[in-house]
Amino acid sequence: TSTKKKSYNITLLPGDGIGPEVVSVAKQVLNLTASLEGIEFKYQEMPVGGAALDLTGVPLPEETLSVAKQSDAILLGAIGGYKWDANEKHLKPETGLLQLREGLGVFANLRPATVLPQLIDSSTLKREVAQGVDLMVVRELTGGIYFGKPRGFGKNENGDEIGFNTEVYATYEIDRIARVAFETARKRRGKLCSVDKANVLEASILWRKRVTMMASEYPDVELTHMYVDNAAMQLIRDPKQFDTIVTNNIFGDILSDEASMLTGSIGMLPSASIGDSGPGLYEPIHGSAPDIAGQDKANPLATVLSVAMLLKYGLQEEAAAKRIENAVLETLDKGFRTGDLFSTGMRLVGCKEMGEEVLKSIDSQR
Numbered sequence: 001t002s003t004k005k006k007s008y009n010i011t012l013l014p015g016d017g018i019g020p021e022v023v024s025v026a027k028q029v030l031n032l033t034a035s036l037e038g039i040e041f042k043y044q045e046m047p048v049g050g051a052a053l054d055l056t057g058v059p060l061p062e063e064t065l066s067v068a069k070q071s072d073a074i075l076l077g078a079i080g081g082y083k084w085d086a087n088e089k090h091l092k093p094e095t096g097l098l099q100l101r102e103g104l105g106v107f108a109n110l111r112p113a114t115v116l117p118q119l120i121d122s123s124t125l126k127r128e129v130a131q132g133v134d135l136m137v138v139r140e141l142t143g144g145i146y147f148g149k150p151r152g153f154g155k156n157e158n159g160d161e162i163g164f165n166t167e168v169y170a171t172y173e174i175d176r177i178a179r180v181a182f183e184t185a186r187k188r189r190g191k192l193c194s195v196d197k198a199n200v201l202e203a204s205i206l207w208r209k210r211v212t213m214m215a216s217e218y219p220d221v222e223l224t225h226m227y228v229d230n231a232a233m234q235l236i237r238d239p240k241q242f243d244t245i246v247t248n249n250i251f252g253d254i255l256s257d258e259a260s261m262l263t264g265s266i267g268m269l270p271s272a273s274i275g276d277s278g279p280g281l282y283e284p285i286h287g288s289a290p291d292i293a294g295q296d297k298a299n300p301l302a303t304v305l306s307v308a309m310l311l312k313y314g315l316q317e318e319a320a321a322k323r324i325e326n327a328v329l330e331t332l333d334k335g336f337r338t339g340d341l342f343s344t345g346m347r348l349v350g351c352k353e354m355g356e357e358v359l360k361s362i363d364s365q366r
């Protein structure tokens with residue numbers, strides 16, 4: 001036909017450690033999916049983190065940021081490693097990630113925590129509690145107490161040394177994260193739980209008021225509120241009750257790590273960081289795993305699932321995303337496991353072979 005293929009520009013930021021290994025698998029997955037869905041991806045691969053430090057002396061070269069900003073979506077591997085740990089603070093590879101998030105204006109961090117039936121025994125929970133857990137934490141990423149002013153050190157009236165920070169949220173910051181959360185809940189099971197500490201904190205009172213106001217625009221989403229201390233408890237007691245959780249920066253930092261541990265498999269967990277306009281940043285939640293880097297041992301599935309999030313939330317290519325998710329499940333069903341997930345009776349594979357199995361599975365869905 002004469003219809004032109006839909007074409008997307010993807011920035012690949014492999015980074016350090018196992019980053020290049022898992023991004024390489026993810027790129028093959030993108031390519032095969034594209035050919036089956038009749039879409040096209042063009043890539044620009046740029047240095048970031050330690051790799052960029054070695055090459056250019058900074059962890060986020062200007063060119064990396066400008067290429068990333070002009071693309072449709074960004075896939076990041078991982079950043080950091082022993083090699084750069086002794087560096088001065090301003091030259092840490094991890095600074096590159098903070099600068100990248102800031103440069104892209106991504107204020108919403110989406111982290112799913114799903115207990116897959118195939119991997120239920122990796123969960124830290126009892127089987128009956130773990131079964132069917134499938135939730136998403138939407139964390140505000142650029143405001144709140146981590147950035148609020150005033151902050152600093154000083155002395156109190158008794159002459160004691162003090163350290164202080166300020167939890168500040170403006171209505172526009174709450175509204176934009178709430179919108180992402182309602183939209184996310186709508187794409188999931190239509191349940192949103194807003195987590196705050198409105199019994200103690202003014203910023204939380206405003207948070208609850210604004211989130212509640214927005215609910216009238218989303219009659220199809222069921223909104224509830226929970227105090228953060230209760231939420232931390234409920235996540236362990238009965239995580240199945242949650243679909244989408246929205247919360248501020250500091251509570252989200254803690255709750256998303258707590259939620260990820262429920263699944264017990266760090267090598268399986270993707271994430272997305274998105275803003276109002278401009279491309280989103282998609283990456284596995286795990287780090288650069290320097291202990292296994294370069295040995296073809298890394299589990300590429302967190303990055304493959306990050307590609308699925310990129311397609312679903314970044315490019316609205318939901319069919320393509322579903323294809324990838326199904327292939328991951330099928331590969332696990334067949335018993336293929338990287339070392340991090342291995343148990344007796346399963347088939348131990350390396351990073352590359354795991355990637356090949358996912359490709360086979362995508363191919364078989366033709």
Ligand code: ATP
Pocket residue numbers: 018079080266267285286287288289290291292297298299300302338340
């Ligand atoms: P960071 O501070 O960057 O998160 P970290 O060292 O605390 O780094 P990771 O790099 O995620 O955390 O590694 C934690 C452990 O999990 C390591 O033993 C690592 O080998 C393992 N690990 C992390 N990601 C994977 C993966 N994709 N496949 C297999 N094992 C992994």
